[in-house]
Amino acid sequence: QAQLQASGPGLVMPSETLSLTCTVSGGSIGSYYWSWIRQPPGKGLEWIGYIYYSGSTNSNPSLKSRVTISLDTSKNQFSLRLRSVTAADTAVYYCARVVAAAGRLYFDYWGQGTLVTVSS
Amino acid sequence: QTVVTQEPSFSVSPGGTVTLTCGLSSGSVSTSYYPSWYQQTPGQAPRTLIYSTNTRSSGVPDRFSGSILGNKAALTITGAQADDECDYYCVLYMGSGIWVFGGGTKVTVV
Numbered sequence: 001q002a003q004l005q006a007s008g009p010g011l012v013m014p015s016e017t018l019s020l021t022c023t024v025s026g027g028s029i030g031s032y033y034w035s036w037i038r039q040p041p042g043k044g045l046e047w048i049g050y051i052y053y054s055g056s057t058n059s060n061p062s063l064k065s066r067v068t069i070s071l072d073t074s075k076n077q078f079s080l081r082l083r084s085v086t087a088a089d090t091a092v093y094y095c096a097r098v099v100a101a102a103g104r105l106y107f108d109y110w111g112q113g114t115l116v117t118v119s120s
Numbered sequence: 121q122t123v124v125t126q127e128p129s130f131s132v133s134p135g136g137t138v139t140l141t142c143g144l145s146s147g148s149v150s151t152s153y154y155p156s157w158y159q160q161t162p163g164q165a166p167r168t169l170i171y172s173t174n175t176r177s178s179g180v181p182d183r184f185s186g187s188i189l190g191n192k193a194a195l196t197i198t199g200a201q202a203d204d205e206c207d208y209y210c211v212l213y214m215g216s217g218i219w220v221f222g223g224g225t226k227v228t229v230v
Contacts, residue, residue, distance in 0.1 A: 058217035106171035
């Protein structure tokens with residue numbers, strides 16, 4: 001079964017760029033969609049965006065102008081960059097695999113999440 | 121922007137039944153939204169419970185069931201247990217590669 005591990009700096013300065021990587025093990029990154037989801041402290045989940053193994057992407061309209069999601073198939077990794085961060089971007093960031101086939105569309109495997117704090 | 125609505129909280133007695141719902145600020149939820157449900161305990165990543173409206177994920181007890189009730193998706197817990205006390209989130213696929221999560225429901229078993 002797939003395992004996902006998000007990693008990256010736990011502290012980012014305001015106005016700078018948040019960069020996270022999700023490493024996928026236990027299976028190939030091919031043939032799936034891969035997504036980022038975040039959760040501010042004490043609040044609910046927010047979908048950020050996805051990338052398909054072909055490289056196509058989409059993101060939450062509320063974040064679209066600041067989000068870049070990329071893929072490195074050779075390393076079985078996908079990454080998130082979120083520009084111009086503010087304190088409102090402080091959250092636990094999760095990576096997740098998306099099943100999108102045969103009438104199914106859902107997040108099946110989740111990483112453990114990594115807390116990113118935006119603060120000077 | 122479309123808002124996915126969930127009850128903020130629910131209480132259920134041990135052994136009781138509770139139905140959580142997942143609606144839209146405008147319109148009705150149907151199977152075309154591929155509603156899925158996730159359970160989250162504090163400090164942990166979400167766990168997939170139900171997908172495609174009513175299919176239980178592997179290993180999920182059959183006391184969890186999904187359905188469409190009226191104009192909303194629903195998650196029913198039958199025979200609630202103490203370790204069902206946590207947060208539950210639904211997510212809807214809006215089409216065009218967009219997902220929207222509900223605000224979550226905190227379930228208390230008392």
